Amino acid sequence: MTRIGQAAMLLHGGDREEARNRFGALWAEIGETGDPLQRCTLAHYLADAQDDPGDELAWDLRALAAADSLAQERPVDRGAALALAALYPALHLDLAADYVKLQDPGAARLHLARARGASGALRDDGYGRGVRAAIERVARQVDGG
Structure with missing residues (x-):
């Protein structure tokens, strides 16, 4: 989560390309089956880093799916x-x-x-x-x- 936050700071600072590269590398590590909270957070930020609206939609859909799986898979306080x-x-x-x-x-x-x-x-x-x-x-x- 710390590395996601660091890349998010780049995104909010205006360095979309570097943020997108770091988010992409993190996604390669976490993947479609990784921790749902990390997937949700990362996909949410990856969506914001996209230039193409179709790509943004795809990442936002992944974020929602990860949130849904988090709600179903993990007992939460x-x-x-x-x-x-x-x-x-x-x-x-x-x-x-x-x-x-x-x-x-x-x-x-x-x-x-x-x-x-x-x-x-x-x-x-x-x-x-x-x-x-x-x-x-x-x-x-x-x-x-």
Whole structure:
């Protein structure tokens, strides 16, 4: 997770290519069968590092699948369960934004509805307010304005 965080810092610092290279190397180590939390986190960041909307969608779908497998495979304590629940609105939001870029408003609306449905798990803090605001921004894009 530390190496994922270091590559994420590169991404947020604007070095998308180096971040993408490091994320790719980490994915080669972790793979499709690695720890679900690591797969979810890494796929989420790999999606953000993509230039092609189709590639971004593929990584966001992997992130969601890893979150689903984490929920099914690993017994989690209450705190971890709450953290995982709070991740779903952002995962569905990312998918909605991907489908907007790919000009698929039906799929975007589906994931917006799922993001809204899961948003009850968000706290009333900066992260929660940010995700809720982003859901509304993407909804306005889908609705044409």
